[in-house]
Amino acid sequence: MNEADVVVVGSGASGLTAALIAADAGLSVTVVEKAGVFGGTSVVSGGSIWAPCNRWLADLGRTDSREDALAYLKTITMGRVEEERYTIFVDTVNPMLDEVVALTGISFEANPHHPDYQPDMAGAMAGGGRTLQGDLFDTTLLGDLQPKLRQAHSGVPITRLEVDEWGQDTLDRWDWALVADRVSKGIVGMGAALVGALLHGCQSKGVTLHTDTPARRLIRGADGSVAGVVVEHEGVEQELRARRGVVLASGGFEWNKTLVDQFLGAPLTAPSSPPHNTGDGLIMAMGAGAMLGNMNQAWxxxxxxxxxxxxxxxxxxxxxxxxxxxxxxxxxxxxxxxxxxxxxxxxxxxxxxxxxxxxxxxxxxxxxxxxxxxxxxxxxxxxxxxxxxxxxxxxxxxxxxxxxxxxxxxxxxxxxxxxxxxxxxxxxxxxxxxxxxxxxxxxxxxxxxxxxxxxxxxxxxxxxxxxxxxxxxLGTNGGPQTDTTGNVLAADGGTIKGLYAAGNVAASPFGPGYPGAGATLAAGMTYGYLSAKALAR
Missing domain, CATH: 3.90.700.10 (Succinate dehydrogenase/fumarate reductase flavoprotein, catalytic domain)
Known part of the structure; x- marks a missing residue:
């Protein structure tokens, strides 16, 4: 564990998307994960992706427009986010999905019933279709990494569309025989299926993947740029150099009471993410002089x-x-x-x-x-x-x-x-x-x-x-501010060369808003994608 072109800190959907796209561009990539398993908060999610103007809408006979999506996001963000940050999201989320589908084989379909979260706002889709749902995933494809895929809270292998059909709060009416059959075959659903497919894609592209390897601090060059991370592996601190840059994708700070008390300004007592989300990436970014944003917000x-x-x-x-x-x-x-x-x-x-x-x-x-x-x-x-x-x-x-x-x-x-x-x-x-x-x-x-x-x-x-x-x-969504490439901004102006951030570790491009189901994963994966593209240039 000496060096790579790109080092990704965290193995949720945001980090794995960054790793996958960077590796597909021919870069050597190492992913380090603090926990003993891969997947982070993404595994315990519904695995949905919020994607305005997506191509799967055509299967429902529906249309969407860029103008509507931007009008909706302008209202949702309440003037607290630069317009270019959510505009680049709208313009990039579908190219990102196209590449991820091509590289992983993930199958999506538009949810025909799930409306946006504020369906009566101008630009919203009240009838559903912007939220995409993924299919199941066969974990046996992961080979030796199969036991390293984080188990979801319930471990029940179903799709989000099946939850809609069976009823989320009518467990006595679910098809438990079908569920048991899937369990016996190593099938997973929702967030675990999304992460499993991304992890398998990273495997196929030769990404180096480490669990039980927390990142401790950033390595800085003489000019202040980020040149890698110091990680702890098997109880020993080691330098992991990054020739092109580091992508922070390590989740939020919802399990760090000190940070919650200092930043959120609300009595958060019940975080539902894995307890490894203690703000490691945020602390490292602050140490590098990052500009922060959205620090009083969470999902x-x-x-x-x-x-x-x-x-x-x-x-x-x-x-x-x-x-x-x-x-x-x-x-x-x-x-x-x-x-x-x-x-x-x-x-x-x-x-x-x-x-x-x-x-x-x-x-x-x-x-x-x-x-x-x-x-x-x-x-x-x-x-x-x-x-x-x-x-x-x-x-x-x-x-x-x-x-x-x-x-x-x-x-x-x-x-x-x-x-x-x-x-x-x-x-x-x-x-x-x-x-x-x-x-x-x-x-x-x-x-x-x-x-x-x-x-x-x-x-x-x-x-x-x-x-x-x-x-x-579900997680906090404040942290280092980034530009439209995912590059972290410096508090004293400009950007921090070599440092990128995506997902809950970073300031959300939606600010205080939550446009619809799957917006968390969509924003994280899109900014992971943008970071990888920038690092590959």
Missing amino acids: WSPSIYVKGDSYDGAPLYRPTSSLRALPGGIIVNKSGRRFVDEAMNYNDMGKALANFDPQAYAYANQPCWLIFDQRFRDSYSVATVTPETPTPSWFTVADSYEELAGKLGIDKDGFLDQMKRYNDYAATGVDIEFHRGESTYDSYRGDARVTPHRNLRPLEGGPYYAVEVLLGA
């Missing part, structure tokens, strides 16, 4: 914790994306009040959970709880708890609203008033307070089997249940 995700659940030795927090949208449940804070459309996209709802009340000098909506009735309990899975599973100790259960308020310690009068008003709204199918169920995104996440409204239904009788909803994140 927010309201989550729940199953008591005793863990992943890689840390607590496992599970998303609530569709659970919150299902009829028969609401979310209230300690005042007993609703505060948001429960069915809205997870990133923007997370911002509501982080709302600070200056009068009370406290976070107004933390803690908060998902409240649901017996029909909900009998119909849907809550994390790992299926309808037939005995009620676990981490559920709060009561026979009446009054008793539930007492057990949770929330304002009883406020809660009773809220329940009456909500049940009245739900009976009419119109939520006049928060407009739940009015957007196509809400409808997509609801239960189509429930009529007349797939998102709204009065809570119909006890016992009633409550589970706490925590402010979580």
